[in-house]
Amino acid sequence: xxxxxxxxxxxxGVGTExxxxxxxxPAVIERLRGTVPxxxxxLCSDGEPTRLMETWTDAAVAIVVDAVSGGDAAPxxxxxxxxxxxxxxxxxxxxxxxxxxxxxxxxxxxLGLGAAIELSRALSRLPGQLILHGVQGEAFGxxxxxSPAVEAAIDDLTARVRADxxxxxxx
Amino acid sequence: MTHRxxxxxxxxxxxxxEGEGSLYLRVSGDQVDEVRLDIYEPPRFFEAFLRGRSYRExxxxxxxxxxxxxxxxxxxxxLAIEAACGVxxxxxxxxxxxxxxxxxxxxxxxLHIYLLHAPDFLGxxxxxxxxxxxxxxxxxxxxxxxAGNAIMETIGGRAxxxxxxxxxxxxxxxxxxxxxxLADQLQAALDDALETVRWVASFDFPDLTVDHEMxxxxxxxxxxxxxxxxxxxxxxxFGAAEFERQVxxxxxxxxxxxxxxxxxxDGTYLTGPLARYSxxxxxxxxxxxxxxxxxxxxxxxxxxxxxxxxRAVEVVCAIEEALRLIKAYEPPSxxxxxxxxxxxxxxxxxxxxxxxxxxxYELDAAGTVVSARIVxxxxxxxxxxxxxLRQFVQVRLDLTDEQLARECEQAIRSYDPCISCATHFxxxxxxxx
Numbered sequence: 001x002x003x004x005x006x007x008x009x010x011x012x013g014v015g016t017e018x019x020x021x022x023x024x025x026p027a028v029i030e031r032l033r034g035t036v037p038x039x040x041x042x043l044c045s046d047g048e049p050t051r052l053m054e055t056w057t058d059a060a061v062a063i064v065v066d067a068v069s070g071g072d073a074a075p076x077x078x079x080x081x082x083x084x085x086x087x088x089x090x091x092x093x094x095x096x097x098x099x100x101x102x103x104x105x106x107x108x109x110x111l112g113l114g115a116a117i118e119l120s121r122a123l124s125r126l127p128g129q130l131i132l133h134g135v136q137g138e139a140f141g142x143x144x145x146x147s148p149a150v151e152a153a154i155d156d157l158t159a160r161v162r163a164d165x166x167x168x169x170x171x
Numbered sequence: 172m173t174h175r176x177x178x179x180x181x182x183x184x185x186x187x188x189e190g191e192g193s194l195y196l197r198v199s200g201d202q203v204d205e206v207r208l209d210i211y212e213p214p215r216f217f218e219a220f221l222r223g224r225s226y227r228e229x230x231x232x233x234x235x236x237x238x239x240x241x242x243x244x245x246x247x248x249x250l251a252i253e254a255a256c257g258v259x260x261x262x263x264x265x266x267x268x269x270x271x272x273x274x275x276x277x278x279x280x281x282l283h284i285y286l287l288h289a290p291d292f293l294g295x296x297x298x299x300x301x302x303x304x305x306x307x308x309x310x311x312x313x314x315x316x317x318a319g320n321a322i323m324e325t326i327g328g329r330a331x332x333x334x335x336x337x338x339x340x341x342x343x344x345x346x347x348x349x350x351x352x353l354a355d356q357l358q359a360a361l362d363d364a365l366e367t368v369r370w371v372a373s374f375d376f377p378d379l380t381v382d383h384e385m386x387x388x389x390x391x392x393x394x395x396x397x398x399x400x401x402x403x404x405x406x407x408x409f410g411a412a413e414f415e416r417q418v419x420x421x422x423x424x425x426x427x428x429x430x431x432x433x434x435x436x437d438g439t440y441l442t443g444p445l446a447r448y449s450x451x452x453x454x455x456x457x458x459x460x461x462x463x464x465x466x467x468x469x470x471x472x473x474x475x476x477x478x479x480x481x482r483a484v485e486v487v488c489a490i491e492e493a494l495r496l497i498k499a500y501e502p503p504s505x506x507x508x509x510x511x512x513x514x515x516x517x518x519x520x521x522x523x524x525x526x527x528x529x530x531x532y533e534l535d536a537a538g539t540v541v542s543a544r545i546v547x548x549x550x551x552x553x554x555x556x557x558x559x560l561r562q563f564v565q566v567r568l569d570l571t572d573e574q575l576a577r578e579c580e581q582a583i584r585s586y587d588p589c590i591s592c593a594t595h596f597x598x599x600x601x602x603x604x
Contacts, residue, residue, distance in 0.1 A: 018216065018235055046238030046331055050282060050316055115299060119286075122302040123309070142216030 007060030007128070009168045010041040011161060012052065014066040014113060021075075021137030021150045024157070025065040028133075031158040036165050049116035056120070059127035061168035065161055066113060067150070068134035075138035076149030078157055083117055083130040129168075133161050194560075194579060197602045201568055206561045208553060208583070221543040226252050226512050226534050227338050233530070233545065234332045237589060239282070242275040242327065243523030244545075245336045246397055247530040252338055254411070255517025255534050258510045263503040264340040265397070267326060270350075270496045271333070272397040272521070273489040274322025277315060277360070279524035280482040280489075283587050284367065285312025288479045291581045292374035308370070311363050315486060318360035322493060325353055340507030350497045357497070361490045365462055368483040372466035376476040379563060379582075383439050383555050385446035386418075388522050394454045394488050395447065395522050402450055403440070404471075407433065411518035414529045418546065430554040431546070439555040442526030442548050443586065444481040445472050456495070459488035475559065475585035512538025523548055525587055549589040556586050 011032060013025030026044040033042060045052055047066070056062035068079055113132070120126045135157050139147040146154065197205040217236055221229055229248040234241035246268060253260060260268070285308075286298030295301045302309040325345055327333025335342050386407075388399030400410045401417070409417050416434060423430045433440050448463075449471035455463060463484045472481055514536040520529050526548030533541040563582050567575060 016235065016238075018220075048238055048282070048331075050286070050313055051320070051331065054317065054320075115286075115297075118299040119302055122299055123306060123313075 008041065008058060009039075009061045009063075009165060010043065010056060010059045010127075011036075011063045011065065011165060012055060013042075013044045014047040014052075014064060015044075016046060017144060018142060020139040020141055020143045020145060021135075021147055022067045022140055023144065024067045024135050024137065024146065024150055024154060027146075027154055028065045028158045028161055031154070032162060032165070036162060037169060040165055040169070047112050047116070049112065049119050052113065052116035053120045053123070053125050056127040056130065057125045061129045061131070061164075062127040063131045063133065063161055063164050063168070064113065065133045065157070067137040067140075069137055069140060071136070073136045074149070075136050075147055076153040077136040078153060078160065079132070079134035079136070080160065081132040081134075083126070083132060131164055133157060133164070194576075194583070195602075196564060196575075196579075198564075198568060203561050203565045203568070206557045206564065208557050208560065218543045218545055221532075221540050224540050226256070226510075226532070226538040226540060229530075229532065229540065229543065230336050230338060231332075231334070234336075236545075236547075238331050239279050239589070240275055240523045240525070240528075241332050242272050242323065242336070243521055243528045244530075245333065246272060246521040247519040247523075247528045248532070249336070249338055250398060250411070250519025250521065251517040251530045251532045252519075252534070253510055253517065254519060255515040255532055256510045256513055257515070258339065258508060260340055260508060263501060264344075264506075264508065266496050266500070267341065267344060267503075268336075269397045270493055270500075271323060271326040271336070273493040273496070274319045274326070276396065276489040276524055277319030277364075277486055277493075278323065279319070280486045281312050281315040281319060281367075283524075284371065284479055284482055284486075285309055285316075287584055287587065288482075289371065289374075291584060292371075292376075292479070311366065315360055315363050315367065318356050318363075318490070321353055321356055325349060337507055339510040340503075340505075342506060344502050344506045347500060347502060350500050354494060354497050357490050357494050361458065361487065361494070364483070364487045364490050365458065368462040368466050368480065368487060371479045371483045374479070376474060379475060379559070380473045381441065381445075381475060381555070381559050381562075382473070383441040383558075384433060384436065385449050386433070386440050386442045386527060386551075387446040387450045388520060388527060389451065390454070392454065394451050394456070394459075394485075394492070396489070396492070397521050399520070399522070401520065401527065403433065404446075404449060405436075411520040411529065414518060414520065414546070415531065415544070418529075418551065420546070420550075431551040432554065439558050440551070441555045442551050444478050444485060444524075444526075445475065446526065447522060448472055448481045448484070455484070455488055456491040458491050459484050462487050475582065478585050478587075512536065525549060525589055526552065547589060549586075552586055552588065556583065556588065 013029035015022040015025040017023035017026050029042050029044050135150055135153050137150055193209045195207040230245040233244035233248045236244050290297050290301045323333055328335035385404040388395035389402040390399040402408050418431050419434050420431050452470050466480050468480055512534055516533045518531050520527055528548055529546040531544040535541050
């Protein structure tokens with residue numbers, strides 16, 4: 001599926017719907033369905049890095065939506081980070097440090113988005129442009145309900161992601 | 172001197188759920204007093220969530236427990252519910268389930284070997300650094316993983332949380348030509364898998380021999396994957412319906428997870444690749460058996476660090492099995508057999524990449540789930556991992572906390588514990604007095 005210029009535009013919602021605020025990414029994907037052009041790929045992902053990498057390889061623009069934990073931001077705060085992709089050339093500015101994994105996790109279940117970005121960079125598999133959207137979460141236990149802060153922020157997050165999609169298609 | 176240190180190895184920016192794994196060591200002088208590993212949240216939420224659902228739903232719901240091994244959850248759930256309803260899915264539908272499961276083994280093991288475990292032996296902090304330095308090797312691992320995912324996408328509809336799996340079989344079955352297309356990819360993957368065994372067999376492995384009783388499935392005539400009965404290295408043999416009488420779970424103070432032991436024994440036990448291999452190496456298909464022999468594995472393996480070699484051999488096994496099943500495949504006349512609900516309880520076991528995964532479902536006459544029980548491999552292994560860590564740490568007390576944490580992480584990685592998907596590891600606390 002392609003954008004105006006024949007290049008792939010893809011939106012990936014990362015997270016699991018059974019871990020409260022971690023379901024924000026997939027929830028945004030559901031809200032985008034039918035509201036963005038049909039040639040935009042909408043996918044959900046558990047965030048496993050090799051699958052993320054395979055998904056965004058060769059995309060002109062990849063937009064990732066995920067819940068955020070850690071840091072000092074208040075729950076519901078929206079984040080947007082643009083990661084220089086292959087369009088910026090190799091040896092481009094490094095990914096912000098907070099996105100990179102600091103260690104190898106003890107289990108294959110622990111690899112995440114930061115690992116996906118760095119692995120893609122190492123293997124020249126970053127998309128042309130990678131935009132990360134996040135919402136600061138506070139509830140990550142088992143359950144399907146968002147915290148009130150994330151619930152209140154989801155529509156705004158969806159609108160911001162949609163704006164980036166439309167901008168990518170127009171460029 | 173009391174020395175306390177905590178490490179929080181979580182990403183602080185856009186991240187997944189964090190902070191659910193921790194290791195606590197208490198050391199008095201030159202003696203390890205206590206090792207507590209809190210790594211796993213058993214899927215109690217899902218057991219409660221399943222109650223009141225239709226008997227047709229658990230394969231789809233339990234698949235969401237884990238993004239790494241959804242087929243294992245789907246398979247054990249289906250086996251249990253089908254057993255409750257007096258149905259045994261056999262023939263080509265059972266073969267398709269085994270083929271689907273092979274895809275999961277290939278994908279899961281390849282990820283662990285290349286991005287998690289191998290960097291430890293090669294002096295890299297992780298798979299990303301390995302990829303920067305040795306791109307061709309990591310690309311080989313990614314090709315293997317793609318081959319596994321291709322099987323899952325072809326049969327399961329997609330690689331994560333396959334949607335084509337159902338009670339009684341599948342919603343639709345692949346065409347012969349659809350599977351034949353997979354065969355070309357798998358034939359190339361077989362070479363990559365054999366090369367992987369040679370590669371990992373060349374690593375230097377720390378000395379560690381564990382003496383746990385080992386528990387795995389047995390499918391006489393073939394290497395156990397998608398079904399079987401249970402056997403142990405101490406001579407136990409029992410079916411899935413006996414599981415909860417043979418495996419005793421007990422509360423421990425430090426963890427929300429239950430610790431498991433085998434009935435009539437106060438010892439821990441181990442399930443997973445080492446157990447599977449040690450109890451079933453004679454049933455490996457020819458290429459895998461030859462690769463294991465050339466790698467020097469012998470009939471059994473009790474060093475957790477060498478589990479990387481066992482996983483590599485199991486990738487060869489899964490690819491060989493997949494190729495055999497594809498060659499013999501004739502599309503079944505129907506994609507699923509009818510399963511009529513009845514008031515009964517059923518039990519199911521299969522070999523998840525990390526070991527025995529057991530499920531039990533109690534149904535009422537209308538097919539509503541009255542109760543569900545899920546015992547994944549990591550909760551069974553938790554006590555054994557703690558005991559092994561105690562032995563491992565005891566001879567490394569001269570290390571600094573930082574060195575000790577790194578080596579403990581490497582040791583734990585050998586077991587590839589399921590740490591509740593999307594968690595980050597490892598908070599380490601060492602109290603030395």
